Amino acid sequence: MIEVPSSFALITILDEIGRWREHHERDHAATLGEIDREQAIARQALEEAQRQLGAIAAIRREQERAREALEDELIRREREAVRDGLRADREVLDDRATEARAAEEAREAELEGHLDDDPEMEAALGAVQKYREVELVLDRMPPSYRRAVREQYDRARRRLEPVIAAVNAPPPPLDASTIGIGVVLAMQPPEGRPEALVAVLPVPFAVYQGWAARPEDLSTTLAYRVVAAIFRLLEDVGASEAPVRFLDVHGSLAVQVWLGDSDVPDDFRERALDQVQRGWDDAVELAAASVEVYAAWLRPELLAEAEAR
Amino acid sequence: MSGRVASLKRMRIDEAARRLELHPFEVVRILARAGQLPEDLRLEAEDVENVRRLGGLETWWDAEPVAERGEPQARALLRALVHKLLAEDLVEPRSTRADNLFRGLGADAQVGLRKAVNLLIRERYLVSRASPAGLAISVRAGAVDDLRAYVSRGAGPLAVAAERV
Numbered sequence: 001m002i003e004v005p006s007s008f009a010l011i012t013i014l015d016e017i018g019r020w021r022e023h024h025e026r027d028h029a030a031t032l033g034e035i036d037r038e039q040a041i042a043r044q045a046l047e048e049a050q051r052q053l054g055a056i057a058a059i060r061r062e063q064e065r066a067r068e069a070l071e072d073e074l075i076r077r078e079r080e081a082v083r084d085g086l087r088a089d090r091e092v093l094d095d096r097a098t099e100a101r102a103a104e105e106a107r108e109a110e111l112e113g114h115l116d117d118d119p120e121m122e123a124a125l126g127a128v129q130k131y132r133e134v135e136l137v138l139d140r141m142p143p144s145y146r147r148a149v150r151e152q153y154d155r156a157r158r159r160l161e162p163v164i165a166a167v168n169a170p171p172p173p174l175d176a177s178t179i180g181i182g183v184v185l186a187m188q189p190p191e192g193r194p195e196a197l198v199a200v201l202p203v204p205f206a207v208y209q210g211w212a213a214r215p216e217d218l219s220t221t222l223a224y225r226v227v228a229a230i231f232r233l234l235e236d237v238g239a240s241e242a243p244v245r246f247l248d249v250h251g252s253l254a255v256q257v258w259l260g261d262s263d264v265p266d267d268f269r270e271r272a273l274d275q276v277q278r279g280w281d282d283a284v285e286l287a288a289a290s291v292e293v294y295a296a297w298l299r300p301e302l303l304a305e306a307e308a309r
Numbered sequence: 310m311s312g313r314v315a316s317l318k319r320m321r322i323d324e325a326a327r328r329l330e331l332h333p334f335e336v337v338r339i340l341a342r343a344g345q346l347p348e349d350l351r352l353e354a355e356d357v358e359n360v361r362r363l364g365g366l367e368t369w370w371d372a373e374p375v376a377e378r379g380e381p382q383a384r385a386l387l388r389a390l391v392h393k394l395l396a397e398d399l400v401e402p403r404s405t406r407a408d409n410l411f412r413g414l415g416a417d418a419q420v421g422l423r424k425a426v427n428l429l430i431r432e433r434y435l436v437s438r439a440s441p442a443g444l445a446i447s448v449r450a451g452a453v454d455d456l457r458a459y460v461s462r463g464a465g466p467l468a469v470a471a472e473r474v
Contacts, residue, residue, distance in 0.1 A: 108314045108315055111314045112313060112314050115313060115314065125313050125316075125317070128316070128317065129313070129316055132316065135354070160317060163314065163317060164317045167314050167315070167317050167318050168317075168318055168319050168349075168351065170349065208332075208334065211323060211326075211332065211333055212323075212327075216321045216322065216323045216333075220322075220323070220333075221350055223334075224322055224333070224334070224337045224350055225350075227334050227337050227338065227341070228337050228338075228340075228341035228346050229341075231337070231338045231341040231342050231441075232341050232342070232344075234441075235341075235342050240342065240441065241440065241441060242441070243439060243441070244441060246334070282348045284348070284349055285349075285350075
């Protein structure tokens with residue numbers, strides 16, 4: 001058995017070491033306890049911050065949804081405004097057409113009165129009307145008869161020249177305030193190389209679809225002028241073969257041109273505007289009815305029918 | 310006696326369209342493309358003839374074709390139409406406006422002719438293509454012999470298909 005040497009001094013030192021160790025262990029334990037508490041506090045704070053982050057993210061998503069809904073609502077309102085604007089302009093133009101027709105009928109009635117007072121004129125008118133009845137079959141008549149009928153017709157026309165000039169003069173101007181109506185233009189896509197052009201007119205679709213059953217009026221002539229402008233434009237830009245369709249957009253007549261297969265110039269939009277503007281610059285009947293037409297470019301999605309709600 | 314003065318007015322576009330058996334927008338298209346649309350949108354009788362010329366309008370019928378003994382009218386129309394298509398030498402790439410095929414016929418005969426045209430397109434004797442003036446029609450190059458056989462002898466595959474009209 002090995003004898004362990006000991007002495008009081010050694011024991012004392014060992015005791016001190018033991019106490020030193022206990023002291024430090026207590027310190028460490030206290031410090032670690034403190035750290036644990038701090039960690040718990042920090043973890044709690046982190047969890048709270050994460051909860052807050054989650055809540056903020058949810059609020060953000062909600063706001064984004066609200067913003068999208070706002071955009072939809074904006075488009076819906078703009079579409080509604082376009083539809084209402086076109087309808088209002090259709091009604092305005094229709095009212096002016098009624099007034100213009102009445103003014104023209106009044107002028108014709110006055111001219112009729114002059115005819116009643118002039119038997120020579122009346123006879124000449126009878127000769128013209130008779131000619132109209134046989135005009136289409138005249139080529140099948142003997143040459144001498146044909147010549148005689150034509151000579152008689154020419155004499156009658158010369159006699160009627162003042163009446164013919166008066167009845168074919170520009171429409172009588174209306175004593176009415178000037179009104180403005182809009183033609184809506186849209187290009188798809190709105191920027192860059194155009195693939196489609198749409199013009200929506202403030203005239204009913206019946207101007208196209210039901211033309212045979214309705215009188216030619218201001219709405220019809222406006223449509224003729226825009227249609228002519230579009231075909232002139234296509235000719236001008238070398239796209240005369242581009243397909244053209246006539247559509248019903250919000251109850252109004254729309255002219256749609258497919259340009260996807262045509263190589264149209266960069267200034268197509270400017271040329272389109274020039275041509276349609278020229279269309280109503282020439283329009284004596286619109287000027288007489290105190291109707292001004294303006295064109296407005298809109299985003300194409302505003303011309304789509306409102307989605308079912 | 311109202312309307313006497315109105316009879317002295319120059320023609321409206323819709324009146325010209327009725328005379329030409331066209332839609333008024335087509336009258337506008339033809340004149341606008343040629344730069345000849347009058348500013349006041351009123352036409353003289355000679356303008357109507359001008360539209361006819363500029364637009365390539367033709368009146369193909371001055372009377373309905375006479376049906377042979379026991380032949381339905383629709384088949385008489387088909388036979389007469391094929392004869393006219395060959396006589397006009399409308400073999401692709403030459404073509405004519407589809408509405409030319411109908412001009413001059415009464416409403417009932419037009420319905421019968423439409424069936425005949427549909428049959429010829431369906432059976433690939435005719436080809437159609439979209440144009441700004443509407444459909445344009447041509448005889449398919451490979452179909453000429455069969456069409457000739459039908460017109461001259463009432464024979465060939467078209468004779469069989471024609472039994473359906």
